[in-house]
Amino acid sequence: MPSPLFYIFAILMLAGGVCVVSLKNPVSSAMGMILSFVGIAALLIGLNAYFVGTLQVLVYAGAIMVLFIFIIMLLDLKKEENKTTKYSTIAAGVFVPLLFVLIMVPVLNSVDKDFTKLDLKAAEASLPDTISKYDEEAGTKDSKIRTSLKAGTLPDVNLIGQSLFTEYNFPLQVVGVLLLVSTVGCVALSKKLHGGSAPATDTRMAKTLAKSEDIPKVLPRD
Amino acid sequence: MEALIPYIIILAKVIGLTFVLTLPIIAYSVYAERRFAAIIQDRVGPNRTGIPLTIFGCKKDISFFGLLQPLADGLKFILKEDFVPSHVNKFFFWLAPALTMVPALVTLSVVPFGSELFGEKLVIADVSVGPLLVFAIASLSVYGITFAGWASNNKYSFFGGVRSCAQMISYEIALGLSVIPVLMHFGDLNLSNIVADQAANGWLILPLWGEGLTTERMLLWIPMIISFFIFTISIFAETNRMPFDLPECETELVGGYHTEYSSMKFALFFLGEYAAMIVGSALIVTLFLGGWSVGFGADAWVVSTFGDWAGLIHLGVFLVKLVAFILFFILIRWTVPRFRYDQLMKLGWVVFFEVALINILITAVIMAAPPMLERGETGAVAALIIGVVVFSALMFYIAKSLDRMLSSDKSTTVAGADTNS
Numbered sequence: 001m002p003s004p005l006f007y008i009f010a011i012l013m014l015a016g017g018v019c020v021v022s023l024k025n026p027v028s029s030a031m032g033m034i035l036s037f038v039g040i041a042a043l044l045i046g047l048n049a050y051f052v053g054t055l056q057v058l059v060y061a062g063a064i065m066v067l068f069i070f071i072i073m074l075l076d077l078k079k080e081e082n083k084t085t086k087y088s089t090i091a092a093g094v095f096v097p098l099l100f101v102l103i104m105v106p107v108l109n110s111v112d113k114d115f116t117k118l119d120l121k122a123a124e125a126s127l128p129d130t131i132s133k134y135d136e137e138a139g140t141k142d143s144k145i146r147t148s149l150k151a152g153t154l155p156d157v158n159l160i161g162q163s164l165f166t167e168y169n170f171p172l173q174v175v176g177v178l179l180l181v182s183t184v185g186c187v188a189l190s191k192k193l194h195g196g197s198a199p200a201t202d203t204r205m206a207k208t209l210a211k212s213e214d215i216p217k218v219l220p221r222d
Numbered sequence: 223m224e225a226l227i228p229y230i231i232i233l234a235k236v237i238g239l240t241f242v243l244t245l246p247i248i249a250y251s252v253y254a255e256r257r258f259a260a261i262i263q264d265r266v267g268p269n270r271t272g273i274p275l276t277i278f279g280c281k282k283d284i285s286f287f288g289l290l291q292p293l294a295d296g297l298k299f300i301l302k303e304d305f306v307p308s309h310v311n312k313f314f315f316w317l318a319p320a321l322t323m324v325p326a327l328v329t330l331s332v333v334p335f336g337s338e339l340f341g342e343k344l345v346i347a348d349v350s351v352g353p354l355l356v357f358a359i360a361s362l363s364v365y366g367i368t369f370a371g372w373a374s375n376n377k378y379s380f381f382g383g384v385r386s387c388a389q390m391i392s393y394e395i396a397l398g399l400s401v402i403p404v405l406m407h408f409g410d411l412n413l414s415n416i417v418a419d420q421a422a423n424g425w426l427i428l429p430l431w432g433e434g435l436t437t438e439r440m441l442l443w444i445p446m447i448i449s450f451f452i453f454t455i456s457i458f459a460e461t462n463r464m465p466f467d468l469p470e471c472e473t474e475l476v477g478g479y480h481t482e483y484s485s486m487k488f489a490l491f492f493l494g495e496y497a498a499m500i501v502g503s504a505l506i507v508t509l510f511l512g513g514w515s516v517g518f519g520a521d522a523w524v525v526s527t528f529g530d531w532a533g534l535i536h537l538g539v540f541l542v543k544l545v546a547f548i549l550f551f552i553l554i555r556w557t558v559p560r561f562r563y564d565q566l567m568k569l570g571w572v573v574f575f576e577v578a579l580i581n582i583l584i585t586a587v588i589m590a591a592p593p594m595l596e597r598g599e600t601g602a603v604a605a606l607i608i609g610v611v612v613f614s615a616l617m618f619y620i621a622k623s624l625d626r627m628l629s630s631d632k633s634t635t636v637a638g639a640d641t642n643s
Contacts, residue, residue: 027314027372034365041358050351054358062361063391069365070387073372073380144409148350157350157411 006046013039021093026072030065037061051157120149235346239335240327247544248496249292255552256291262556296489304485307374314373319487322366322494326501329356333504334414335540336514337421337525339533344514345414352413353401356505357394360460363498364390367462370491371479382478385468385563392570393459399578400452403445403585404509413508421515426450428512431519438592445585450510452574452581457502459570462495464555468563503547507540514540564628572624576617583610 016039019032037060044053145162148155164172253268260267271294272285306315332352336344349355364387371383404426408416423432426446429439459466470478480491507513514536515521525532561569587606594603 027369031314031365031369034362038362050349051354054351054354057358058354058361062358062364063394066361066364066368066387066391069368070384073368073384153350155350 003046006043009039009042009046012036013043027069030069030072033068034061034065037065048154049156051160120154123149231342232346235342235344236331239344239346240330243335243541244327244330244497244500246292247500247541247548248493249296251496251500251548251552252295252492253289253291254549255555257288258549258552259556262553299486299489302485304487307482309375310482311373311375314369315482316487318366318370318373319483319490319494320366321369322363323490323497325359325363325366326494326497329359329501330497330504332356332413333501333508334417334513336533336537337418337521338530339537340530342533343414344533344537348412348414350412352411352416353405353505353509354411356501357398360498360501361390361394363494366491366494367479370483374479374482376482378475378477379479379481382470382475382481385475386462386479389462389466389468389566389570390460392567393456393574396452396570396574396578397456397460399575399582400449400456401509402578402582403449406582406585406589407442407446413513417508417513417515420512421517421521425512425515425517426510428517431517438588441588442585445581445588446510448577448581450506452578453510454506456570456574457506458551458554459566461498461502463499463551465558465561466566467560468566499551500544500548503544503551507543507547511543513543568625568628572621572628576621580610580614580617583613 013036016032016034016036020029020036023029023032037056041053041056041061044056145155145158148158257267257269259265267288268291269288270283270285271288271291272283273290275283306312331346332349332355334343334345334348338344367386367390368383371379371381371386374380405411407426408419410416410419420426424430424435424439427443427450429435429443433439458464462468462470468474470480475481480488483491516524516535516539521536524535528535587603587610590606591603
């Protein structure tokens with residue numbers, strides 16, 4: 001039996017998702033998406049995955065959606081509001097989620113019950129020695145993972161860090177280089193070329209705008 | 223009944239720490255701001271609002287140095303006409319003030335206000351991802367300002383919103399990078415544990431007792447001070463406080479994103495700004511200045527002397543530090559002039575970003591060097607140091623060339639105005 005909070009945030013998430021597809025105003029749709037992300041984050045936190053849940057808010061709701069909204073607001077998409085939906089789009093919108101539901105079936109079948117403090121203690125006992133190897137070499141105490149498992153809390157941040165930087169160290173570095181390459185590529189593509197590719201009107205417009213900024217001075221607030 | 227007790231304790235903590243403790247601090251920091259500004263500008267400030275005994279027929283009012291001013295301000299805001307212009311997007315216009323106020327208050331949930339009071343930690347949610355959660359929720363507060371600017375359907379409001387959005391995204395990077403050396407040192411993301419560690423082993427920027435007196439900590443002091451400066455200044459930018467309050471810059475943008483707002487909705491923006499300032503101060507105090515710890519090794523003595531009541535002493539110490547930092551914020555506001563927008567962006571992207579990156583590497587080398595030297599890997603340590611120096615030189619060169627590039631095409635770019643085309 002999940003807690004009532006699960007239902008609240010699941011409904012929040014689904015309502016956000018429905019808003020994304022059903023609302024006409026693009027900014028409202030983006031707002032619905034943020035709502036949906038926050039709901040997902042809350043569900044993840046409810047599963048004791050604090051780190052993943054926080055990253056969900058930090059990266060998706062806090063950074064990526066800000067850029068989305070920024071661009072939607074700057075483009076001012078008025079004509080989107082009168083757009084009608086085609087039947088083929090709706091059909092695709094039904095079909096693709098159904099595929100995801102199919103994927104969900106085996107996942108849901110393998111879900112166990114909630115873990116208890118005893119489970120965490122058992123996990124501590126079965127922990128491979130390598131995890132605390134470095135600390136033992138230094139001759140000090142247990143590693144963070146061991147201590148917090150003994151205390152009956154799930155050290156999700158430390159566990160993620162442990163596996164990312166030991167087991168998946170090489171893929172992580174490759175992904176880092178990939179991101180760097182894409183960033184550099186983005187900058188290179190969007191960079192203005194020197195030597196007159198920018199039309200002269202742009203500069204003139206900017207200069208007129210500069211003059212129009214002479215707004216009368218108002219008194220400070222206090 | 224037994225099962226309800228944990229819920230009652232949580233509810234008491236939420237109400238006590240958020241509504242009873244922090245909301246009055248917000249209200250009184252507005253009062254402090256006005257009085258402090260008055261002192262700096264050689265004025266008197268609001269010093270009369272008190273109990274109006276004259277309306278009951280007495281000879282004199284009791285003024286208490288104007289200490290009831292926040293009450294009068296609140297009353298004024300509630301009683302003013304709440305005007306919604308006809309050209310705004312109603313839904314987002316109403317939503318925006320709440321979206322600035324609520325994230326600031328939610329982030330309070332992970333701040334440890336004190337140690338333990340009768341075995342109960344004085345923190346609402348003792349989660350293992352403290353600083354990350356603060357950054358995550360604080361990054362949501364940008365929507366309030368952006369939506370306010372957009373929904374107002376007004377050019378100046380929109381500029382304010384866009385500026386704020388760009389500013390907060392830029393400084394979030396500096397904020398996140400500058401806190402990494404701190405987290406590397408503590409090896410922990412739980413703010414309660416971080417503070418307990420500082421109480422035992424010296425505050426982060428004042429390592430004078432416990433294990434803080436080792437050579438490693440003395441060396442680490444340098445990157446920590448750099449982190450402290452970047453973090454503090456970025457918090458100023460994140461909360462849109464004075465040297466960086468371009469989003470509501472009166473001389474350029476009328477009132478910025480809240481130009482169209484009146485009455486309690488305007489007050490919510492105002493309170494949201496102050497709440498963000500308090501959360502920022504609380505975070506700085508918690509990460510760098512020892513949070514609730516009394517310091518100088520006196521915490522063990524406090525716990526043994528006062529027993530279960532030690533939490534209250536620690537709460538008091540925390541509040542003293544918090545108020546001192548809020549006064550520092552106010553002092554900066556009334557002494558440092560406002561930046562230009564391109565200067566602000568340059569500071570974030572060209573200076574802080576690079577310095578924070580180099581700072582992480584320096585911290586890593588200092589932390590990795592002692593065990594490596596013990597194992598006799600002197601060559602590797604030397605290679606690491608050379609690597610850091612080369613990286614820093616490269617970063618410095620890139621920053622210099624960026625700086626030259628930015629200043630050369632400044633003549634064609636106007637802050638804020640170029641987003642209009």
